[in-house]
Amino acid sequence: MRxxxxxxxxxxGFFLFLILEVICFFLIIRFNESQNRIYFSSANFFTxxxxxxxxxxxxxxxLSGVADSLAKENAIIYEQLERSKFNNKVxxxxxxxxxxxxKYTYTPARVINNTTQLHNNYIxxxxxxxxxxxxxxxxxxxxxxxGIITNTSKYYSLAISLLxxxxxxxxxxxxxxxxxxxxxxxxxxxxxxxxxxxxxxxxVEGDTIETSGYSSIFPEGLTIGLIxxxxxxxxxxxxxxxxxxxxxxxxxxxxxxxxxxxQEEQMTLEEQGKNE
Amino acid sequence: MNNVTLTNIFxxxxxxxxxxxxxxxxxxxxxxxxxxxxxIYPLFIILLPSKIPHVYLILxxxxxxxxxxxxxxxxxxxxxxxxxxxxxxxxxxSFLEPRGGYVSGEGLTKYRYGETWFLQYSAFLLVIHLxxxxxxxxxxxIYIKEILLRTFFSFMGSFLLVIIYIFLxxxxx
Numbered sequence: 056m057r058x059x060x061x062x063x064x065x066x067x068g069f070f071l072f073l074i075l076e077v078i079c080f081f082l083i084i085r086f087n088e089s090q091n092r093i094y095f096s097s098a099n100f101f102t103x104x105x106x107x108x109x110x111x112x113x114x115x116x117x118l119s120g121v122a123d124s125l126a127k128e129n130a131i132i133y134e135q136l137e138r139s140k141f142n143n144k145v146x147x148x149x150x151x152x153x154x155x156x157x158k159y160t161y162t163p164a165r166v167i168n169n170t171t172q173l174h175n176n177y178i179x180x181x182x183x184x185x186x187x188x189x190x191x192x193x194x195x196x197x198x199x200x201x202g203i204i205t206n207t208s209k210y211y212s213l214a215i216s217l218l219x220x221x222x223x224x225x226x227x228x229x230x231x232x233x234x235x236x237x238x239x240x241x242x243x244x245x246x247x248x249x250x251x252x253x254x255x256x257x258x259v260e261g262d263t264i265e266t267s268g269y270s271s272i273f274p275e276g277l278t279i280g281l282i283x284x285x286x287x288x289x290x291x292x293x294x295x296x297x298x299x300x301x302x303x304x305x306x307x308x309x310x311x312x313x314x315x316x317x318q319e320e321q322m323t324l325e326e327q328g329k330n331e
Numbered sequence: 332m333n334n335v336t337l338t339n340i341f342x343x344x345x346x347x348x349x350x351x352x353x354x355x356x357x358x359x360x361x362x363x364x365x366x367x368x369x370x371i372y373p374l375f376i377i378l379l380p381s382k383i384p385h386v387y388l389i390l391x392x393x394x395x396x397x398x399x400x401x402x403x404x405x406x407x408x409x410x411x412x413x414x415x416x417x418x419x420x421x422x423x424x425s426f427l428e429p430r431g432g433y434v435s436g437e438g439l440t441k442y443r444y445g446e447t448w449f450l451q452y453s454a455f456l457l458v459i460h461l462x463x464x465x466x467x468x469x470x471x472x473i474y475i476k477e478i479l480l481r482t483f484f485s486f487m488g489s490f491l492l493v494i495i496y497i498f499l500x501x502x503x504x
Contacts (some may be wrong), residue, residue: 067385067386068386068388068389068421069383069418070386070392071389072384072389072414072415072418075389075390075393075410075411075414076411076414076415079393079396079407079408079410079411079414080407080411081407082400082406082407082410083405083406083407083408083411083467084469085406086406086407087338087405087406087407087408090408090470208473209473285391
């Protein structure tokens, strides 16, 4: 015991130094936004690298090198789909040379960090600003949506997961085109809630929910899930609908980052309209 | 309270004022000049008397760092660099120890230890301080090139200020 005290006294400068540095770094992370983001997003070099290495190992075990090339092919095929195009045809002048132009581009990305058990979940992807990823791009998986990009660093980007309290996706019911918005209640990773569907709309269990295309983020017609159960709370004029997600967000590995090339134009226009 | 203490208290306030009201607002513009920032407050740590207990030295470093942080809205960044500089100072001093050793309680100035020694000593601590500061500010080593460029150019600017101060006033303590 005496020895320990003597040791501490002998190196008291060092311990004070350590304590003050810990306080400083706490302050830095607590009060400085950019450092905070670097620290928490895990889109930072070291943790990113660590996740990357971990993932590489996992990938080797899963023999998913094949899937890598498939993801690339998928991106090309997605881009050729009709819903990725913008119909530029003007009826008055059909002589326009290029009537169909590219509206959405797809970049394959691997998930290197993902949570589903928190109230607000984030996903880190291994594509970043250097690969042309911009915030407000959508992230989709094989069977449905995954999230929306919020921050990008040089090589990584951070997306808020569908499983985030702030997520709100504009969707419709495929059978009758009724609109609603999809939110997450914060508990079960398999289900999301469909809100704002009036109680006079005829719906049945098993109806397919897909993106509406009204937001500037996701293309129209991406399947998200099926209506699992629904009921009307007494006195409410809206349904309470549970939607079972098609994709399992817990073990998602490959994603496509969707970028709407017209997003800025649409947002600027809508912003202008609101301000007038 | 003796003279040395008063000098250092005075210097603390003067350096903080110069730093946050003058040097903070200097903006030299685009390109390489963007990397040139001026720092005078590390000179406070550099000039503190020799043989000051290590604990006080570190606490004073923290104090001036956090004071600068309050004005730069960068809680903790300057403080961590100043604490590190204060922590490392005795080691730098023992590394650069002149033949006669240091006299307890006197200022580590050009007046007492000569030009060559002081310039070496202050340059050493200044580089350490700036390198630590910009690394913490970036908070990641992805931007190592920017950190080094910023350290290099800011050192040039700040060292010039140190030289001007020392040769203009040539303080005893």
